[in-house]
Structure formats: C-alpha cells, structure tokens
Amino acid sequence: MMANEAKATGVLLNVVDRPVLCDFITPAVVRRGDISIAISTNGKCPGFAKRVRREIKTLVGPEFGAALESVAAQRERLMQGGATDQSERHERIETALDRAWNDLREGSKP
DSSP states (O other): HHHHHHHHOOOOOOTTTTGGOOSOOEEEEEHHHHEEEEOOOOTHHHHHHHHHHHHHHHHHHHHHHHHHHHHHHHHHIIIIIIISHHHHHHHHHHHHHHHHHHHHHHHHOO
C-alpha cells in the first residue's frame, strides 16, 4: 500500500478521503491580502470545507484586505511616535479599527 511505502521512506502523505492515513491535512483557505482564513473538517469531509470556503468568500471580500492595509498603516504611524503612551496608542488603534469595521459593514471603501 502506498501509505506504508511513504511511511517506510519518511515521505509525508495526505490521502484526502482517508484521514487515518494522513500525516497532514490541507485546509480550504480564503485569502484577502494579508488576511488568511483556513477551514478544516479534520479530514471528515473536504467537500464540506470547500462549501464553507465558498460561503466565506461571499462574506469576506477584497475590501477586507484593503481595510487591513489602511488600519495597519495607521497603527504603524502610531507605533512610530504618533501617540505618547501605550494607553493612548491602544485607544487610537481601537478607534481606527472601529472605523474600518463600520466602513466594511456599511459597504464603504477604506
């Protein structure tokens, strides 16, 4: 059996429809810029993970990646001295996050 041969030679194996034979699993992934969302059924039903991924792709569009870039840039400026103390930085970052999240919910561009 291929699984026995793989184990004997130290080769990692992924048998999608036989989780017990797997050395690893590969999740279904949605990427939006630097945002990565992984979906796994632990090998129980890869087709289900695929359908969940399809649904998430409709809920989390490319605008999420753009929003992340915008908030990350604001955070970087604050970390480089735009706010005097940690508490103020945290508050300003939270405000930027709230604004970006509200824009996403309302369908606005970041």
